[in-house]
Amino acid sequence: MKYIKLYFQYAKLSIMSKLSYKSNTIIGIAAFLFTEITSILTLFIIVSQVPSLEGWNMYQIGLLYGITNLAIGLDHLFTDKLWNVAYFEVRSGTMDSLFLRPIPVLFQTIALEIQLEALGEILTAIFLIIFCSCNLSLIVTFESVLLLVVGIIGAALLITSFKIIIASMAFAFKRTGPFLQIVYNFSNYSKYPLTIFPKIIRFAFTFLIPLGLCVFFPVTNLFNPSSIGINPYLLVAIIIVVTAIILTLAILIWSKFAKRYESTGS
Amino acid sequence: MLKMKKLKNSLSKYIPFFHAGLKSTLAYKSQIYGWMIIGVIEILFIFFLYQAIYRNAPEGMNSVINGLTFYEMILYGATSFIFGNAISSETGWNIYVEVRDGTVVNTLTKPVSYRIRHLFTCFGQAFFQVFFIALPLLVILYGIFIGCGFVQFEPLQFILNIVFFLIFLLLAILINDSIGYLIGMLTFYTQHMFGLNMFISSIKTFLSGTMVPLSYMGVFGVIFSYLPFAFLASTPILILMGKMELLMIFIYLTIAIGYLILLEFINHLLFKHCIKKIVVQGG
Numbered sequence: 356m357k358y359i360k361l362y363f364q365y366a367k368l369s370i371m372s373k374l375s376y377k378s379n380t381i382i383g384i385a386a387f388l389f390t391e392i393t394s395i396l397t398l399f400i401i402v403s404q405v406p407s408l409e410g411w412n413m414y415q416i417g418l419l420y421g422i423t424n425l426a427i428g429l430d431h432l433f434t435d436k437l438w439n440v441a442y443f444e445v446r447s448g449t450m451d452s453l454f455l456r457p458i459p460v461l462f463q464t465i466a467l468e469i470q471l472e473a474l475g476e477i478l479t480a481i482f483l484i485i486f487c488s489c490n491l492s493l494i495v496t497f498e499s500v501l502l503l504v505v506g507i508i509g510a511a512l513l514i515t516s517f518k519i520i521i522a523s524m525a526f527a528f529k530r531t532g533p534f535l536q537i538v539y540n541f542s543n544y545s546k547y548p549l550t551i552f553p554k555i556i557r558f559a560f561t562f563l564i565p566l567g568l569c570v571f572f573p574v575t576n577l578f579n580p581s582s583i584g585i586n587p588y589l590l591v592a593i594i595i596v597v598t599a600i601i602l603t604l605a606i607l608i609w610s611k612f613a614k615r616y617e618s619t620g621s
Numbered sequence: 622m623l624k625m626k627k628l629k630n631s632l633s634k635y636i637p638f639f640h641a642g643l644k645s646t647l648a649y650k651s652q653i654y655g656w657m658i659i660g661v662i663e664i665l666f667i668f669f670l671y672q673a674i675y676r677n678a679p680e681g682m683n684s685v686i687n688g689l690t691f692y693e694m695i696l697y698g699a700t701s702f703i704f705g706n707a708i709s710s711e712t713g714w715n716i717y718v719e720v721r722d723g724t725v726v727n728t729l730t731k732p733v734s735y736r737i738r739h740l741f742t743c744f745g746q747a748f749f750q751v752f753f754i755a756l757p758l759l760v761i762l763y764g765i766f767i768g769c770g771f772v773q774f775e776p777l778q779f780i781l782n783i784v785f786f787l788i789f790l791l792l793a794i795l796i797n798d799s800i801g802y803l804i805g806m807l808t809f810y811t812q813h814m815f816g817l818n819m820f821i822s823s824i825k826t827f828l829s830g831t832m833v834p835l836s837y838m839g840v841f842g843v844i845f846s847y848l849p850f851a852f853l854a855s856t857p858i859l860i861l862m863g864k865m866e867l868l869m870i871f872i873y874l875t876i877a878i879g880y881l882i883l884l885e886f887i888n889h890l891l892f893k894h895c896i897k898k899i900v901v902q903g904g
Contacts, residue, residue: 359865382816393827401670402708404686405677427643470817540659544666598781 358462365466370531373471374469380471389473391424395483395619398546409550411435416548419574421483426510429477434515435470436523440465442532444524454455461519461609470590492587493577498587505591509598510566514542516605517564523605538564545570565597623685625855635734635741641743645711652789653754660702667698691860692771694834699762700858702833706754707790708853710798711746712739713821716805717814725899735892736802736885743798745860774863782863787872789857792877797850800825806888809895830855 398420402413411419443511444450453463473594483621493499521535549557560567572583583590667849675691678684682691689697716739719725728735766772805823808814826832828850835842835855847852856873859865865873 379813379816379884380812382811382813382820386816386819386823390823395829397832400833401674404837405674408677479686537655537662538659540662547670549794552669556669 358458361393361458362462362466362533366469367564369467369469370471373469377498377591383472384475384600388479389475389511391476391479393501395420395479411548411550414490415574415578416576417483417487418491419548419570420546421480421487422507422574423510423566423570424476425480425484426507426566427486427514427542428480429507429511430472430514430518431476432470434465435462435473435516436468437518438532438535440464440522441525441535442530443559445616450616451618455618460613461606489592491578494576494580498572498578498591499576502573502576502587502594503592505594506569509594510545512598513564513566513569513604516601517542519605523609526612526614526616542566569594599617632737635737638738638741639745639748642711642742643749644745645742646749647744658705664695664699668695671695671698679884686805686859687834688864689834689836690772692766692851694784696762696862697834697858698765700759700861701854703758703762703857704790704793705831706894707750708747708793708797709750710794710801712741712743712798713801713804713808713818714803714814715739715742717808720899721812722762729896729899736888738807740798743794743801743833747794750777751794751870753858773779773864778863782789785874786857786861788874788878789821789852793853793857794876794879795900796877796884797825799881799888800849802888804889806891806895825850825853830858831852834859849877849884852877852880865877 372426395417399414400564402408402416406412440450450460450464453460456463474511475499513567517538518535521531522540524534525531542564544552544556545560545564549571550559552560557567562568568590572585576583580587585593587604633779645710671694672682673680675684675686675694680687684691686694691899716725719728728738767774799820804814804817807817811817828845828848830842830845830851834849835846838845846855856865856877860870
């Protein structure tokens with residue numbers, strides 16, 4: 356309870372500080388919005404060259420893209436400061452103050468920044484999901500919606516977990532931002548149907564970086580439930596367990612590496 | 622003769638800025654490895670995506686989509702990634718940092734042109750990016766594609782393509798740096814770079830044909846091919862791949878030079894306005 360209250364206090368401070376530079380925040384949101392629009396246009400231009408891509412039509416691919424982007428946007432909104440840890444903050448020693456407070460450092464790192472620019476990403480993702488859903492005959496049942504919601508939250512938490520793991524390594528190696536960028540770029544693969552990739556990449560996105568498990572299967576279940584070959588409730592349980600394990604592992608790795616943090620001595 | 626000597630003397634004072642640009646790029650060699658790994662991921666992604674597109678096209682992998690075969694499309698994508706890095710410029714960010722930190726006044730008080738100073742820093746950066754990364758990678762890439770018979774070029778025509786490509790590469794570096802400088806000038810007003818940079822990056826990526834060739838965009842693609850952004854990817858790459866007629870090359874060459882002059886003129890006017898507006902905190 357104490358941490359929930361504290362989180363909202365931190366979040367309020369972050370939003371207030373962002374809004375004190377209103378024009379910058381608006382430019383940031385608009386920039387993300389515009390970037391996403393051009394990415395979506397590119398996607399549609401490429402996919403429209405063929406009637407379907409491995410059995411997926413343009414709107415189904417758009418839906419998958421939107422759902423994945425929504426998960427990425429949610430992670431971006433709530434945990435953006437991890438990028439700074441990976442790139443600058445350990446190196447510059449600005450994390451000293453967080454280590455001096457009697458509150459978990461990871462909690463502070465995440466709570467200290469609400470990245471409003473991510474709203475541009477989230478808004479375009481929601482628009483794309485609505486637009487594509489209207490052009491598809493989706494099978495909307497309690498289980499398919501539950502699977503989708505759990506999948507989106509699971510995917511967002513998975514991205515956060517991988518960010519925590521790589522950012523925490525900066526405590527030992529000072530700068531792991533470029534490595535985080537590589538993993539982030541690799542995660543873009545999950546915006547497209549897994550069926551277009553070779554088996555090794557499908558395996559990686561199902562078992563190693565299980566973003567495909569969280570997004571690809573729940574989206575497929577919306578229009579072709581028989582093809583996922585697993586009971587949706589069982590899939591919900593698997594997503595929850597896998598996400599919980601990876602998140603716990605990420606927190607443990609963070610705690611271990613955080614002990615190696617040393618100030619710059621300036 | 623005397624004029625040439627005078628020009629040489631006046632430009633020689635910018636040589637240290639060329640070295641600074643070169644050294645700053647060399648100092649971040651480790652970033653190059655990161656960029657290469659990202660490049661492999663991106664190019665593999667392009668490969669898998671277009672493989673699926675061509676596999677699902679009516680004539681399968683032998684299809685020609687918007688004038689490009691499957692291997693030509695992969696070659697376009699890979700060239701576009703390498704080219705994008707070769708012409709990248711830090712000028713916009715460098716100006717922003719100077720504006721933010723107030724160090725811009727130090728350079729304004731010196732007897733050097735602010736624009737030429739940044740241009741020489743960009744040349745230093747580009748020198749390393751072009752001669753030590755992009756050109757060797759392009760030689761390997763085209764060597765593999767030609768050697769394996771994925772694409773075919775008539776030798777003499779290909780040499781001519783390379784010559785024109787190098788001219789357009791230089792123009793792309795200059796146009797991209799001019800755009801970077803323009804964005805840098807805007808930070809005098811916004812005091813913020815991240816959003817602006819993201820904005821212009823997505824415009825450049827989309828309108829230059831970096832992600833998808835402009836021929837995929839129908840009539841819009843034709844319009845976009847006449848905008849300055851097309852010279853940052855589409856036009857030079859299509860020239861190298863032998864996809865453009867000689868007459869069109871000369872037309873685009875004239876347009877590119879025209880845009881460069883226009884951009885520099887706008888930059889000149891903007892700079893004159895910016896230095897009247899500048900406020901440095903703390904003095």
